[in-house]
């Protein structure tokens with residue numbers, strides 16, 4: 439990764455050994471501009487009273503990626519010209535990473551994971567075009583909007599204890615090799631493929647194609663189920679699906695996730711009172727015993743533990759790096775300074791109208807990145 443001269447903030451290119459690739463920090467975030475947010479001055483006749491509009495007005499949602507080399511991830515004028523000369527099939531899907539939407543009733547839908555994924559795929563393509571032979575180190579705030587999992591990801595929160603009913607149909611997996619050894623004479627199920635749904639030709643017609651649920655999935659992981667059974671016997675406890683402390687902690691986590699999601703989408707008004715109450719209470723402590731219930735035992739299985747957020751999977755598949763900032767430390771995100779600057783500049787309506795469509799100079803963005811990189815050093819393995 440390039441470093442910076444401390445006094446001039448000039449970029450010093452890295453000295454690469456054979457086979458090494460330059461790593462370029464690319465940070466992402468979203469912000470919401472409101473049309474009435476920054477009206478501080480109005481023109482009035484002498485006896486006129488200012489009538490201020492209620493509310494913040496229309497929302498303008500901006501999601502963008504910036505890097506230290508070219509500022510906003512976008513093609514230059516010449517690169518766009520080159521692209522336009524190509525046949526449609528060979529062109530990049532987009533010429534800039536930034537995505538501006540106008541959410542609200544009767545307008546665009548609110549920003550969500552699906553839109554972020556589409557934007558991310560375009561951004562990777564643009565990055566690879568503008569930075570041949572470089573590896574991008576994508577940095578995201580740790581928010582539920584960014585940590586969304588694929589629809590079929592292994593996630594015990596999306597499962598019922600029993601088969602069927604309303605639960606997600608998850609992808610196939612391998613029974614972890616890290617599970618306990620099988621008891622003598624018992625089948626070793628470790629390493630076997632495990633399907634999370636019953637086959638379409640199952641003996642019981644009611645179960646055909648249905649999700650198996652926590653209990654059956656655990657029972658098929660023979661050595662874990664046996665260990666769970668013996669632990670419960672030893673502690674003289676019942677084999678429960680979900681114990682009360684796991685249930686309580688799930689309610690708390692769900693409330694926090696819904697609030698964070700609404701906030702990141704600029705929909706703070708949509709947060710339920712009930713969720714705020716749950717989130718404001720102290721996080722319930724989880725039972726010390728990792729064998730407290732089936733739900734916990736499955737959640738702690740290696741394949742469930744190692745499931746990655748969808749954006750991370752996409753980035754790593756493309757050969758780049760994905761990092762999440764420490765929770766509640768979005769001040770480490772260089773793009774926050776860009777949003778702050780944009781909002782500061784957007785203090786009059788006419789400037790506001792252009793605020794999110796301005797092309798901020800690379801030098802300014804690099805300055806933001808340079809400062810943040812120094813901030814980050816020591817805490818972030820890819821940056822130090």
Ligand SMILES: [Zn+2]
Nearest residue numbers: 681684730731
């Ligand atoms: Zn439990």
